[in-house]
Each structure stands twice: as structure tokens, then as C-alpha cells.
Amino acid sequence: MVERANKPKPPTLSSTPGLPPQATVTFSEDNSRVVAELPTGESVQVLLHGATVISWKDASGDEKLWLSDAAKLDGSKAVRGGIPVVFPVFGTAPTHPQTKGLPQHGFARTSRWEFLGKSTSESAADDKASASNEPTVKLDFGLSSGSPGLDPVARAHWPFRFNLIYSVTLNPSSLTTSIVATNDGAESFECQVLMHTYLRVNDITKVEIQGLSNAFYTDKVDAGAVKTQTSTPFTIAGETDRVYTPAKEEGVEEEAAVTVAEQGRPKYRVTRDNLSNVVVWNPWTDKAQGMADFEPKDGFRKMLCVEPGAVGAWQAVEAGDAFEGAQTITLL
Numbered sequence: 543m544v545e546r547a548n549k550p551k552p553p554t555l556s557s558t559p560g561l562p563p564q565a566t567v568t569f570s571e572d573n574s575r576v577v578a579e580l581p582t583g584e585s586v587q588v589l590l591h592g593a594t595v596i597s598w599k600d601a602s603g604d605e606k607l608w609l610s611d612a613a614k615l616d617g618s619k620a621v622r623g624g625i626p627v628v629f630p631v632f633g634t635a636p637t638h639p640q641t642k643g644l645p646q647h648g649f650a651r652t653s654r655w656e657f658l659g660k661s662t663s664e665s666a667a668d669d670k671a672s673a674s675n676e677p678t679v680k681l682d683f684g685l686s687s688g689s690p691g692l693d694p695v696a697r698a699h700w701p702f703r704f705n706l707i708y709s710v711t712l713n714p715s716s717l718t719t720s721i722v723a724t725n726d727g728a729e730s731f732e733c734q735v736l737m738h739t740y741l742r743v744n745d746i747t748k749v750e751i752q753g754l755s756n757a758f759y760t761d762k763v764d765a766g767a768v769k770t771q772t773s774t775p776f777t778i779a780g781e782t783d784r785v786y787t788p789a790k791e792e793g794v795e796e797e798a799a800v801t802v803a804e805q806g807r808p809k810y811r812v813t814r815d816n817l818s819n820v821v822v823w824n825p826w827t828d829k830a831q832g833m834a835d836f837e838p839k840d841g842f843r844k845m846l847c848v849e850p851g852a853v854g855a856w857q858a859v860e861a862g863d864a865f866e867g868a869q870t871i872t873l874l
């Protein structure tokens with residue numbers, strides 16, 4: 543059982559002498575979110591609405607994600623900021639028979655997920671971090687075709703039996719989010735998946751993005767033109783909305799990392815597992831102006847979306863099969 547957020551903290555996090563201190567996991571008083579804190583001070587908050595990570599802080603309390611001051615956290619809208627989960631469609635797909643009736647970015651981010659439980663470094667014995675004795679906490683969330691919190695738009699327009707497990711794993715220097723989308727029905731379905739991460743930066747004009755050299759991308763601010771990333775690292779100097787498909791290095795299983803640097807100093811490394819695309823998005827002035835839930839209006843200077851996903855093609859998930867993908871953001 544998780545503890546209530548307002549319950550006084552025990553004087554020490556390690557109740558068993560000899561065992562390393564454990565992470566604490568609490569529910570907010572209004573049951574809207576789960577808060578996890580490592581004994582080393584890092585923390586993460588996940589809103590059940592959308593299983594949206596809305597805060598990730600390092601040990602000094604420094605926030606790593608951007609969240610709009612006007613973000614709706616009451617379940618009335620997808621959250622503007624943090625890490626919304628995009629499923630089963632990225633954007634809208636008016637010509638795709640299975641998802642054409644769904645709203646932009648699907649229904650995962652507008653459904654209320656269930657908290658399935660936590661595991662800490664003690665129980666997550668196969669976790670790399672625990673092997674090196676680093677504290678770690680993993681929070682699991684679930685959403686299925688039978689969930690009471692499923693956005694009604696899913697029942698109306700996506701008649702498949704599915705089960706999603708979304709896991710958020712916090713280590714002292716990284717955050718991993720992973721998804722397993724299982725087809726529980728008798729019919730196959732096609733889906734897209736994306737983790738819409740809003741990274742916090744100090745000044746977007748000082749940011750450089752590395753790791754996408756020679757990658758093809760669809761430029762959504764240039765009528766979907768297909769281009770190649772020639773200049774690397776590259777900077778953001780206006781509205782940017784690109785869907786990259788970085789080439790995999792021959793003989794290398796892992797997808798290449800994308801690094802975000804600021805003022806010449808590497809800040810975040812984003813690695814992907816089975817997610818072959820990276821969307822890079824910044825709305826800049828006019829688009830930010832046009833979004834009612836985007837505040838402050840110059841907040842685009844403080845954020846950069848680097849969004850690992852499987853969105854360039856449809857992922858066919860046969861009956862009984864599952865699609866799995868993950869991202870890890872490491873603090874550099």
C-alpha cells in the first residue's frame with residue numbers, strides 16, 4: 543500500500559538496519575497523482591490523468607521537465623507539459639481507417655490510468671541500477687479497454703481489446719518511461735506510440751541538439767517536406783516541428799542517442815528502445831500564443847520537446863501480441 547502524501551514522513555527511510563534506504567511512494571491527498579522520492583532526494587510525480595509525468599527533480603530540487611502554468615491537471619484536457627503519452631495515433635490520421643475518428647494524439651493522455659504498484663531497488667533485482675546499488679523506484683500504471691477511466695472517445699472510435707502498461711523508473715541520474723501495448727482481442731490493430739517529453743531548458747537560443755546528423759525528417763512546418771539533417775549540432779531559432787527517422791548504425795542493435803546541450807554543456811541524453819522516431823518540437827511565438835493552456839506565452843524559451851516514438855509507420859499488433867518501447871533520459 544502506498545502512504546498518503548500528508549502523512550508525516552518516518553524519521554528514517556530505512557526501517558531495516560543493514561538494508562539500503564528505500565524510496566518513498568505516496569499518493570497526493572486528492573488521489574490525483576503518485577509521488578516517488580529516492581532516499582538520495584530525486585523525485586518524480588505522475589498524474590493518473592494520462593499517466594502524465596508532471597515533475598522530475600534532481601536531488602537539489604531542480605526541475606527537469608517543463609510544465610505550463612496553465613496546464614489543466616484536473617482531467618479536463620491533456621496536460622500541456624511533462625511527459626504525455628501518445629497512443630494509438632500521433633497527430634490525427636484522417637485516412638487511417640482504424641484511428642481516423644480519434645482526437646489528436648489519441649486517448650491515452652486523456653484517460654485516467656490506474657496505479658498498479660511500485661518496485662524499489664530491493665525487489666527490482668534485475669534492474670541495472672540496483673545491480674550497482676543505486677536506489678531506484680519503478681511505478682507501474684495500467685489502462686485497458688475495460689478501464690473505468692478510459693476516455694469515452696476510445697470506446698466510440700477504437701473498438702479493440704487492449705492493455706497498456708506504462709512504467710516510470712527513477713534513478714538518481716535518469717528517468718525511464720516504457721510502454722507495453724498488448725492486443726487482448728481477436729483482431730489485429732495498428733497503432734503509433736510516442737512519449738511527448740517537454741524538457742526544461744534555461745534558454746532555447748543557447749540549446750544545441752546532437753545525434754541526428756544525416757537523419758531524414760518530415761518538416762511539419764514546411765508542408766511535410768522530407769529533408770535530411772545536414773547541420774549538426776543544430777539550434778532552434780523559430781517554430782520547429784520535425785519527425786526524425788535516424789538511421790541505425792550497421793551492426794548496432796541500439797538506436798543512436800540524442801543529446802541536448804546548453805551553452806556548450808551537454809544536459810540531457812535521450813536514448814530509445816524500439817522507438818525508431820524522434821520528434822523535435824518547439825511552438826515558438828505564434829503557436830504558443832494560440833494555445834490557451836500554454837503559459838507564460840514566452841515559455842517556449844524554457845522548453846524543448848524531444849519525443850521518442852514509433853510514429854513513422856503503423857505498428858501492427860496481432861491478436862495476443864504486444865508492442866514495447868522505452869525512452870531513458872539521462873542527466874549529463
Ligand SMILES: O=P(O)(O)OC[C@H]1O[C@@H](O)[C@H](O)[C@@H](O)[C@@H]1O
Pocket residue numbers: 620646647738762783784821823849
Ligand atoms: O497541442 P498538442 O495536441 O499537445 O500537440 C502539440 C504538438 O505535438 C507534437 O508532437 C506535434 O509534432 C505537433 O504538431 C503538435 O503541435
